[in-house]
Amino acid sequence: MLSVEEALERILAEIRPLDVVQVPLADTLGQVLAQDIVAEEDIPPFDNSAMDGFALLSKDSKTHDGQPPRLRVTGGVAAGYVADHAVEEGTAMRIMTGAPVPPGADTVIQVELTRYDGPESTWVEVLQEVAPGNNIRPAGEDIHRGQTVMVHGTEIGAWEIGILATLGQTSVPVVRRARVAILGTGDEVIDVGEPLQPGKIRNSNSYLLEAAVRQVGAEPKRLGVARDTVESLREKFSEAIQYDLILTSGGVSVGDFDLVKNIMQEQGNINFWRINMRPGKPVAFGHISGVPLLGLPGNPVSSAVTFELFGRPVIRKMQGHTRLLKPQIDVVVEDGVSDNAMRRHYVRARVEWQNGRFIAHTTGNQGSHMMTSLLGANAFVIVPEGGVEVHPGDIARAMMLDWPEV
Ligand code: AMP
Ligand code: MG
Numbered sequence: 297m298l299s300v301e302e303a304l305e306r307i308l309a310e311i312r313p314l315d316v317v318q319v320p321l322a323d324t325l326g327q328v329l330a331q332d333i334v335a336e337e338d339i340p341p342f343d344n345s346a347m348d349g350f351a352l353l354s355k356d357s358k359t360h361d362g363q364p365p366r367l368r369v370t371g372g373v374a375a376g377y378v379a380d381h382a383v384e385e386g387t388a389m390r391i392m393t394g395a396p397v398p399p400g401a402d403t404v405i406q407v408e409l410t411r412y413d414g415p416e417s418t419w420v421e422v423l424q425e426v427a428p429g430n431n432i433r434p435a436g437e438d439i440h441r442g443q444t445v446m447v448h449g450t451e452i453g454a455w456e457i458g459i460l461a462t463l464g465q466t467s468v469p470v471v472r473r474a475r476v477a478i479l480g481t482g483d484e485v486i487d488v489g490e491p492l493q494p495g496k497i498r499n500s501n502s503y504l505l506e507a508a509v510r511q512v513g514a515e516p517k518r519l520g521v522a523r524d525t526v527e528s529l530r531e532k533f534s535e536a537i538q539y540d541l542i543l544t545s546g547g548v549s550v551g552d553f554d555l556v557k558n559i560m561q562e563q564g565n566i567n568f569w570r571i572n573m574r575p576g577k578p579v580a581f582g583h584i585s586g587v588p589l590l591g592l593p594g595n596p597v598s599s600a601v602t603f604e605l606f607g608r609p610v611i612r613k614m615q616g617h618t619r620l621l622k623p624q625i626d627v628v629v630e631d632g633v634s635d636n637a638m639r640r641h642y643v644r645a646r647v648e649w650q651n652g653r654f655i656a657h658t659t660g661n662q663g664s665h666m667m668t669s670l671l672g673a674n675a676f677v678i679v680p681e682g683g684v685e686v687h688p689g690d691i692a693r694a695m696m697l698d699w700p701e702v
Contacts, residue, residue, distance in 0.1 A: 327470040328616030338436035351401035404431035471616030477539035480521035481547035501545035524553035546594025575664035595664040632688035644673035
């Protein structure tokens with residue numbers, strides 16, 4: 297059986313980033329920039345004032361005989377407008393934050409360091425000497441024309457969107473979002489809205505996976521549930537192969553009706569189908585008609601956990617990300633983990649920062665059918681393979697699911 301690391305390495309080796317598309321700026325959140333962004337303009341585009349105050353010549357701010365100099369105010373310039381005349385010796389102009397510095401002026405004094413007679417004042421007294429360039433934000437100080445502002449591979453967050461907006465980038469070249477087909481399997485699996493019948497259970501996996509796929513920024517498509525026959529699976533897969541990735545749940549174990557592997561063999565290849573972990577030993581990876589297929593286990597918790605470990609990094613790699621894995625930190629396991637599995641165990645837990653330490657509380661019964669063990673969990677405490685026991689108060693590694701990838 298493969299270790300989690302070997303399995304992940306074998307999967308990722310088969311995954312390539314998707315093609316590049318031009319996307320409207322506002323829709324790029326979370327996507328990866330596919331080209332360098334070079335500024336075509338200076339930012340700020342013009343010298344402007346950093347303060348509300350008065351634009352003047354710095355030499356006019358020098359005191360004579362201990363008296364503050366008094367200048368004639370010839371007008372004002374607000375943000376969004378351009379002064380219609382220059383500032384000359386012995387004069388000043390009111391100026392607002394963000395307004396272009398009028399010609400002639402070489403400095404700005406903030407309003408708090410002046411005395412004047414209300415908004416219509418025809419004079420201003422300068423209470424402090426100011427150096428040239430004071431409170432002026434020069435054109436190109438932030439970004440100069442021709443500068444490479446962002447490199448390809450950058451993950452676009454809110455701050456990057458702000459910078460792209462400032463540069464006038466109405467659309468952005470990004471790696472496109474993955475289209476992911478989600479397929480349930482099993483004669484016992486019915487849709488959420490159907491009444492329960494004897495022997496039947498609702499399709500929780502497809503809905504959970506759809507949401508999880510969307511959380512990674514990809515575009516999920518639920519294709520319903522295949523019956524446990526090769527005919528039904530073939531039919532569903534003929535539709536699924538139109539997507540970038542196929543996620544199935546169930547049907548990959550050693551039961552009489554676990555037929556997903558048969559189809560993989562028939563129409564593609566199986567790279568592997570078992571991993572030395574718990575929950576989630578039966579995880580299959582391979583291709584169908586050239587489309588990567590990740591066959592997740594049917595047990596809902598196994599399916600959720602293995603999606604985090606394998607599905608999420610696969611989709612991120614497809615979407616151009618280079619940071620693929622959730623960070624791992626040391627935590628104090630307050631309640632311990634009593635069972636000693638020979639396989640590596642990913643124990644659902646709530647990790648919180650308390651009194652200067654990260655403390656983990658496991659989330660109850662850890663059976664792979666116990667969906668409630670997912671509730672409130674934000675981490676997996678990782679219990680190494682080989683029957684290692686974690687006693688209350690022991691330190692263990694935890695994979696932080698609600699932290700960004702590193
Ligand atoms: P399998 O690997 O197909 O034998 O499924 C393992 C377990 O997961 C069985 O108890 C199935 O009933 C259950 N299961 C399979 N698919 C789903 C699903 N889509 N939603 C919820 N449970 C499922
Ligand atoms: Mg099944």
